[in-house]
Structure formats: structure tokens, C-alpha cells
Amino acid sequence: METGKSLPRGQKVVKRFIYYAALGVPEIDEERYRLTVSGLVEKPQEYSYQELMRMIDVNYVRDFHCVTGWSVLGVSWEGVSLRNLLQRSVPKKEAKWVMFYSLDGYTTAVPLEDAMSEDAVVVLKMNGKPLTREQGFPARPFIPYLYAWKSAKWLASVELLPDYVDGYWEERGYHERGNVWEEERFKGQGGKHLPRRPLL
Ligand SMILES: Nc1nc2c(c(=O)[nH]1)N[C@H]1C(S)=C(S)[C@@H](COP(=O)(O)O)O[C@H]1N2
Ligand SMILES: [Mo]
Numbered sequence: 001m002e003t004g005k006s007l008p009r010g011q012k013v014v015k016r017f018i019y020y021a022a023l024g025v026p027e028i029d030e031e032r033y034r035l036t037v038s039g040l041v042e043k044p045q046e047y048s049y050q051e052l053m054r055m056i057d058v059n060y061v062r063d064f065h066c067v068t069g070w071s072v073l074g075v076s077w078e079g080v081s082l083r084n085l086l087q088r089s090v091p092k093k094e095a096k097w098v099m100f101y102s103l104d105g106y107t108t109a110v111p112l113e114d115a116m117s118e119d120a121v122v123v124l125k126m127n128g129k130p131l132t133r134e135q136g137f138p139a140r141p142f143i144p145y146l147y148a149w150k151s152a153k154w155l156a157s158v159e160l161l162p163d164y165v166d167g168y169w170e171e172r173g174y175h176e177r178g179n180v181w182e183e184e185r186f187k188g189q190g191g192k193h194l195p196r197r198p199l200l
């Protein structure tokens with residue numbers, strides 16, 4: 001499942017990324033940029049770009065799957081483990097979902113469980129170089145087994161929430177979780193990973 005060993009159903013390999021910017025490419029001021037971690041955490045934090053660069057602790061090769069059906073194989077990703085970043089802020093036990101907010105106004109949600117998975121990363125570099133402006137400089141989250149719309153470019157804030165809330169594409173019918181191996185493209189598809197509701 002790491003790279004190229006198998007392709008999720010409904011995907012085709014392409015050589016190059018197709019750049020998307022549903023809300024346009026924002027202006028970035030590297031000096032003023034901060035990534036914040038807030039919401040249901042004991043210790044809200046903010047990090048400058050330089051701080052994040054010094055915290056890089058993940059460097060791996062993984063494939064990238066867009067829900068429209070294209071996949072780029074064998075991409076190298078470097079960044080800060082999202083689990084480590086979240087643990088520094090000490091998530092409260094009521095926290096169940098994570099909302100990513102971008103500088104362009106884009107948003108997307110993932111289950112806290114997936115944000116805390118071993119491979120979840122706040123990417124700062126792709127293929128050995130800092131993210132380009134088109135590809136989300138300074139930072140974007142990446143969880144390899146979720147569709148790429150969950151990888152919010154120009155990431156500015158990570159907020160822990162008690163309940164599921166739609167992001168940009170989720171509001172337009174895309175799936176709450178978006179697991180590529182379960183083919184969770186649209187709400188109501190896949191089915192195994194729908195938000196769990198408390199029994200009472
Ligand atoms: N801020 C922002 N992030 C975004 C998007 C976007 O339009 N705006 N598009 C998403 C989608 S649908 C995909 S497939 C990937 C595309 O990444 P790329 O532009 O690096 O190819 O970014 C995701 N992150
Ligand atoms: Mo996408």
C-alpha cells in the first residue's frame with residue numbers, strides 16, 4: 001500500500017500533479033505566517049515556518065490520489081508528524097474531528113483518529129524542495145490513505161472539534177472521511193467509516 005504496489009479502485013496513474021486552487025492561490029508572507037493548533041486542546045500552540053522546518057521528523061515516499069481519478073505515484077514527502085504536533089497540544093478527550101483551515105478560505109475535515117495515524121504529516125517539502133506556491137507553500141497536511149482533497153494547501157490552522165462539520169468539498173457532497181481503499185468518494189458511499197454517533 002505504500003507506493004505503486006497497488007492502485008486504489010477507480011484510479012489511473014498520471015505523471016504530473018494537476019494543480020487545483022478552488023478559491024485561488026493566496027499571497028503568503030513567510031515572516032508573518034503562523035500555523036495554529038486550537039480548539040479542544042489543553043495547550044493551544046502556534047508555530048512559525050522556521051519552527052516547523054526545524055521540527056521535521058517525517059520523510060517518506062507515498063502515492064497521491066485525487067478523487068476525480070488521477071494518482072501520482074512515488075512522491076517524496078517531508079514534514080512534521082501531525083500526531084506529534086497534536087500531542088504537543090494535548091487533545092481533550094471530547095475531540096473527535098479535525099478541521100483544517102487554509103489561507104485562501106478552503107477547509108476540510110478528517111477524523112481525529114486519522115490525523116493521529118502514523119503516516120499523517122504536515123508537509124513542508126515535496127520531492128526534496130520546499131512546497132511551491134502552487135502546491136501549498138508553506139504547509140499542507142497529508143494522510144496517504146485519504147483522497148487528496150483532504151490535503152489542504154496553504155494550511156493555516158488545525159482545529160480539534162467534538163463533532164463532524166463539513167469543509168469546502170464535503171459541503172458539496174464529498175465524503176466525510178474519504179478513505180481511498182474504501183472508495184469513500186461521496187457521502188453515503190463506502191460506508192465502513194461513517195462518523196460514529198454516540199449510542200445515547
Ligand atoms: N487550499 C486548497 N487546497 C486544496 C485544493 C484547493 O482547491 N484549495 N484542492 C484539493 C484537491 S481536490 C486536490 S486533488 C489537491 C491537489 O493538489 P495539487 O494542487 O498539489 O495537485 O489539493 C487539495 N487541496
Ligand atoms: Mo482532488
